[in-house]
Structure formats: structure tokens, C-alpha cells
Amino acid sequence: MNIGLDMMGGDYAPLEAIKGIKLFREANQDAHLTLFGDAELVNTLLAEHGIDQNTCTLVHTTQVIDMHEHPTKAMREKPDSSISIGFQHLAKGNVDAFISAGNTGAMMVGSLFSIKAIEGIHRPTIGAYMPRENGKLGWLLDAGINSDCKPENLVQFAILGSLFAEQVLNIPNPRVGLINIGEEEGKGNILAQAAYPLLKEESSINFIGNIEGRDIFLDKADVMVCEGFTGNVVLKLAESVYPFIQARGIKDPFFDMFEFEQYGGVPVLGVNKPVIIGHGISHGKAFKNMITLAELMIRKDLLGKIKEKFTT
Amino acid sequence: MNIGLDMMGGDYAPLEAIKGIKLFREANQDAHLTLFGDAELVNTLLAEHGIDQNTCTLVHTTQVIDMHEHPTKAMREKPDSSISIGFQHLAKGNVDAFISAGNTGAMMVGSLFSIKAIEGIHRPTIGAYMPRENGKLGWLLDAGINSDCKPENLVQFAILGSLFAEQVLNIPNPRVGLINIGEEEGKGNILAQAAYPLLKEESSINFIGNIEGRDIFLDKADVMVCEGFTGNVVLKLAESVYPFIQARGIKDPFFDMFEFEQYGGVPVLGVNKPVIIGHGISHGKAFKNMITLAELMIRKDLLGKIKEKFTT
Numbered sequence: 001m002n003i004g005l006d007m008m009g010g011d012y013a014p015l016e017a018i019k020g021i022k023l024f025r026e027a028n029q030d031a032h033l034t035l036f037g038d039a040e041l042v043n044t045l046l047a048e049h050g051i052d053q054n055t056c057t058l059v060h061t062t063q064v065i066d067m068h069e070h071p072t073k074a075m076r077e078k079p080d081s082s083i084s085i086g087f088q089h090l091a092k093g094n095v096d097a098f099i100s101a102g103n104t105g106a107m108m109v110g111s112l113f114s115i116k117a118i119e120g121i122h123r124p125t126i127g128a129y130m131p132r133e134n135g136k137l138g139w140l141l142d143a144g145i146n147s148d149c150k151p152e153n154l155v156q157f158a159i160l161g162s163l164f165a166e167q168v169l170n171i172p173n174p175r176v177g178l179i180n181i182g183e184e185e186g187k188g189n190i191l192a193q194a195a196y197p198l199l200k201e202e203s204s205i206n207f208i209g210n211i212e213g214r215d216i217f218l219d220k221a222d223v224m225v226c227e228g229f230t231g232n233v234v235l236k237l238a239e240s241v242y243p244f245i246q247a248r249g250i251k252d253p254f255f256d257m258f259e260f261e262q263y264g265g266v267p268v269l270g271v272n273k274p275v276i277i278g279h280g281i282s283h284g285k286a287f288k289n290m291i292t293l294a295e296l297m298i299r300k301d302l303l304g305k306i307k308e309k310f311t312t
Numbered sequence: 313m314n315i316g317l318d319m320m321g322g323d324y325a326p327l328e329a330i331k332g333i334k335l336f337r338e339a340n341q342d343a344h345l346t347l348f349g350d351a352e353l354v355n356t357l358l359a360e361h362g363i364d365q366n367t368c369t370l371v372h373t374t375q376v377i378d379m380h381e382h383p384t385k386a387m388r389e390k391p392d393s394s395i396s397i398g399f400q401h402l403a404k405g406n407v408d409a410f411i412s413a414g415n416t417g418a419m420m421v422g423s424l425f426s427i428k429a430i431e432g433i434h435r436p437t438i439g440a441y442m443p444r445e446n447g448k449l450g451w452l453l454d455a456g457i458n459s460d461c462k463p464e465n466l467v468q469f470a471i472l473g474s475l476f477a478e479q480v481l482n483i484p485n486p487r488v489g490l491i492n493i494g495e496e497e498g499k500g501n502i503l504a505q506a507a508y509p510l511l512k513e514e515s516s517i518n519f520i521g522n523i524e525g526r527d528i529f530l531d532k533a534d535v536m537v538c539e540g541f542t543g544n545v546v547l548k549l550a551e552s553v554y555p556f557i558q559a560r561g562i563k564d565p566f567f568d569m570f571e572f573e574q575y576g577g578v579p580v581l582g583v584n585k586p587v588i589i590g591h592g593i594s595h596g597k598a599f600k601n602m603i604t605l606a607e608l609m610i611r612k613d614l615l616g617k618i619k620e621k622f623t624t
Binding site: 133237252 | 493
């Protein structure tokens with residue numbers, strides 16, 4: 001197993017990526033890593049942090065896509081950037097997964113244009129972890145990539161989310177809820193009204209019906225589907241809670257779950273290979289968790305299971 | 313000034329409405345009240361709570377619309393319900409405002425069919441208070457009545473919300489933010505992309521641009537506009553926070569603001585007369601606050617100001 005990691009992505013690159021590798025190694029995890037970035041800089045840091053360089057392959061890249069660059073333009077104009085080269089290696093099969101905490105848009109462009117959507121999947125998606133009062137995690141999708149959706153897209157999100165919840169979050173037969181503004185079938189906007197019967201008909205998922213805003217932090221559904229506009233507003237609202245908790249000196253295990261950094265990053269679901277996108281502010285722990293997630297996605301063959309579902 | 317109050321609406325009717333009247337009177341507020349409900353029951357409770365019956369007019373009604381009845385059906389089949397009779401009195405001008413913590417759908421039907429939308433307003437709306445970390449309140453609309461919207465609807469919500477914020481929340485020149493999934497113009501779903509330039513052009517509001525989910529509990533915009541799907545999910549999510557806080561024994565002034573009951577109810581903005589809808593679980597304090605809100609809306613002539621804006 002060979003996991004590719006963009007060393008130049010994120011606000012604290014490459015130092016926090018290095019710290020993440022160290023934490024990953026300390027947890028006795030032995031996947032081989034391929035590191036994309038400035039070789040001299042990365043080598044020096046690897047040595048400084050006492051990381052065995054035999055467990056990593058270094059691929060020297062000379063360009064960096066900044067956080068605020070226009071994604072398609074940057075991907076075109078910076079062919080030797082760590083993200084561009086990382087995707088080349090992923091496409092060729094030199095690495096089995098690619099991780100970056102860099103420009104999210106560029107990561108999406110790379111995913112859609114070099115790795116491409118799995119046949120049959122109309123809209124690859126990104127999800128988000130949602131804290132639950134009982135200490136478990138829910139999985140909400142779409143978290144902001146697809147802001148206008150068709151009912152069929154929500155069904156595909158539900159299938160992708162269910163496979164992720166089952167394989168990666170270890171939830172057998174995950175309950176799927178449609179985020180809506182009423183409990184009964186027939187409630188909601190045009191999209192939710194049209195998606196409900198399609199979700200009900202889809203035999204490969206465990207659809208439990210509508211859930212409302214008040215259910216999002218409760219363990220009512222394991223997989224919560226909506227278009228990416230509502231999903232993104234919910235995600236950013238949830239992400240805003242932890243700073244309040246910290247600033248006010250509140251210590252509480254439920255609210256500690258709102259520290260989104262601990263979740264590392266999230267996979268782009270629906271593309272042909274494992275791609276994981278991290279938050280720009282990712283620190284060591286987040287990088288470690290992203291590498292662990294990639295390792296788990298490969299070990300469980302999540303992609304194989306998704307492809308099997310969509311091609312049969 | 314004569315404020316109409318449905319005594320039979322809400323989960324704890326009519327006792328909590330009585331308690332609300334008592335609290336309102338104790339605050340030395342002297343608006344005359346017209347109470348719609350079972351006269352014997354209400355009279356007994358007024359006497360028991362030592363409320364001066366000269367400050368109230370009782371209108372006996374024999375029917376009650378339950379919380380879960382189908383709104384239009386219930387309004388048609390229960391012409392002598394407290395809600396139906398209340399709206400009749402409001403339409404005739406016997407009362408200057410009408411308040412109920414009963415069936416929200418029936419209150420909307422009454423608002424739209426007996427009071428009607430103000431000329432020029434396409435979609436009357438309901439807003440929601442949003443707690444802010446600095447102790448102030450924001451105003452989000454639409455909170456769930458209009459789940460599919462056109463860009464022009466959002467502009468009208470912004471105008472209505474601005475007048476409400478200015479007159480009732482006492483915020484001069486309120487800042488209007490468009491709830492979106494990115495900061496820059498051009499971001500978002502089709503609706504948000506189309507609404508942005510219209511909001512920018514609308515000279516009667518102080519449009520500050522897009523705000524994101526993370527800004528909702530921050531004092532970034534006073535008035536936050538979106539369609540009612542996202543708004544309702546956000547509202548119900550926010551409403552779910554206080555029970556967690558209570559259950560976990562957290563005491564904090566910011567999180568105390570998530571006790572939504574304290575805000576009483578919210579007005580239906582865009583109809584010809586003041587109508588206020590409360591939460592089914594309203595207790596005395598909520599009823600008191602709803603009567604106070606009605607009194608303030610009448611005293612400030614909010615409706616006159618809205619009509620002036622939309623007819624010129």
C-alpha cells in the first residue's frame with residue numbers, strides 16, 4: 001500500500017504534514033508514503049523529526065497552488081505543483097490514494113478531471129462528520145460541492161454515504177435520513193418532495209424517512225442527505241461552535257466533538273480512487289487521521305465496493 | 313389599542329396564556345386584551361390568577377383547532393374555533409393584532425386568507441431570532457414558510473426583515489447578509505447567485521454581501537436572508553442546542569440565548585395586520601413576550617411603514 005501526501009497543502013505546510021507522518025508512524029502504521037513537495041525542505045524536516053526515510057518516497061515538485069488561487073487556472077498553469085503531480089501519480093497507479101490539505105477547488109478539479117467520476121455516478125460528493133450527543137458520529141452529505149441537486153443525486157449520495165458509514169465508520173446497515181423541514185412524506189421543498197419516494201424505493205439503503213434540523217446532532221440517522229447548499233450552511237454552523245466553547249472555557253465531551261480538526265479530512269466519494277481533502281488549518285493530528293483514513297479506505301476496498309454497487 | 317389572544321392555542325392552553333397575561337399586567341402594560349376561547353374556563357382562570365377582568369374582553373368560542381390538524385381543512389370545518397373567530401375580529405378591526413401559540417399552519421391560512429398579503433408582497437414570511445455571541449439578536453428569514461423561493465422573494469424578505477430589525481429590534485440601518493456557501497459574489501446555488509445582484513441594487517436596504525454558516529451566531533449581519541428550507545433547518549438546529557446545554561448542566565450567558573421560548577413568538581411579516589405565531593410549547597413568559605411584541609408593532613406602526621415602503 002502506497003499513500004500519496006501533498007506536503008505543500010494547508011496553512012502550516014509542510015511542518016504539520018511532517019508532524020502528522022510522525023504521529024502515523026508512532027501508531028505503528030506501516031503503509032508506504034509518497035510525499036509530494038519541495039524535496040530539500042521536506043528531507044530536512046524528515047531528518048529533524050527522526051522519521052525513517054526508507055518508509056517514504058520523495059517526489060520533488062517545484063510549484064505550489066495557493067489556497068485562494070482559481071482552481072482550474074492554477075491546475076493548468078502549475079503543472080509541477082504538488083497537487084498536479086500528486087494526481088498524475090494517483091492516475092498512473094504509482095500511489096493508491098492522494099491526500100491534501102491544500103486548495104479544495106484544485107483537489108476537486110484533480111479528482112474530477114484526472115481520476116474522474118465512477119461510471120454511473122453523476123455527481124461525486126464530499127461529506128462531513130456530525131457530532132452526536134451520544135458520542136457517535138453521523139455523516140452528512142453533500143457538504144457543499146453540489147449546491148443545486150436533482151432528486152437522483154440525493155439518492156446517489158445516500159448510497160455512497162451508506163457504503164462509507166458501513167465500511168469506514170463501522171455502522172452496520174446505516175440508517176439514512178433525508179434532511180427536511182417536516183416529518184411526514186410530502187413535506188419540504190420541491191427537491192425533498194421528489195427525493196423522498198426515490199429514496200424509499202432504493203432497496204440498497206436503509207431509508208428511515210425525513211429528519212429535521214433538530215435531529216442533526218441526535219443519533220436519529222447515520223447518513224443524512226441534502227443538497228450541498230443546506231449541507232454547507234449546516235457544516236459551517238457546526239464548525240463555528242467549538243471556538244465558542246473554547247473561548248467560554250466550557251469543558252464537555254459532547255462539545256469536544258465539535259473540534260472538527262480531529263476528524264482529519266473527508267474523502268471525495270464517487271471518484272475512481274481514494275482522494276482525501278483536509279481543512280487548510282490542518283495540524284499534525286489531522287494529517288495523521290487523513291493518512292489513517294486513506295489506509296482504511298484502501299484496506300476495506302471501499303472503492304471496489306462502490307464500483308460494484310454502481311456497475312451492477 | 314386592543315390585542316387579540318387565542319386562549320386555546322399551544323400545548324398548555326389556556327393556563328400558560330393566563331400566566332402570560334398576568335406577567336404582562338405586572339409589567340404595567342395597559343393595552344386592552346381580547347381573549348378568544350372557552351369563556352367559562354378562561355373566566356375561572358382569570359379570577360383564580362387575580363387578573364382584573366375589566367382590562368380584558370372575553371369572546372366565547374366553542375371549537376379548538378388541534379396542533380396536528382390539517383390547516384385549511386380545520387379552518388373550514390371549525391368556523392367557531394378560537395383561531396377562526398380571532399381572525400374574523402382582526403379582519404373587522406375589532407382587534408389590532410392577533411396572537412396564537414396554536415396550529416402554525418392554521419395561523420398562516422388565517423393570515424393569508426382573512427388578512428391577506430400587503431399589495432406588492434408576493435410571499436409573506438416568518439423570521440426567527442438568532443443568538444449572537446455578543447449578546448445581541450439577529451433576525452433570520454425565511455424560517456420555513458417558503459421552502460422554494462425566487463430571487464425577488466429574498467429581496468422582499470430583506471426589506472421586511474430590515475424594517476422589523478429597525479423598528480422592533482431597535483437596530484438602526486440594519487446590515488443585511490445573504491446566507492450563502494462562499495464569501496464572494498458569484499458563489500452559491502442558482503438562487504443565491506441570482507439574488508445577490510438584486511440585493512445589491514435594492515437601495516432601501518444596507519446589503520453587506522454573503523454570509524456563511526459560520527457567521528450566523530456572530531454579529532456579522534443583523535438580517536440574514538435565505539429560502540425557508542435552509543432557514544428552517546438552521547432554526548431547528550439552533551433550537552436543539554438549549555436542551556443539550558441544560559442536560560449537561562452548562563451555565564453560560566451565550567448559550568442561555570438559545571432558550572428560544574424567551575423570544576415568545578414571531579410575526580407573520582408581509583400581511584396587512586399584526587399576526588404573531590408562538591411555539592406550541594409556549595409558557596407564560598412566551599405569551600407575555602408575544603403580547604409585548606404585538607404592542608410594540610402597533611405602537612411603532614410597523615405595518616404602516618411596511619405598506620408605505622411597498623406602495624411607493
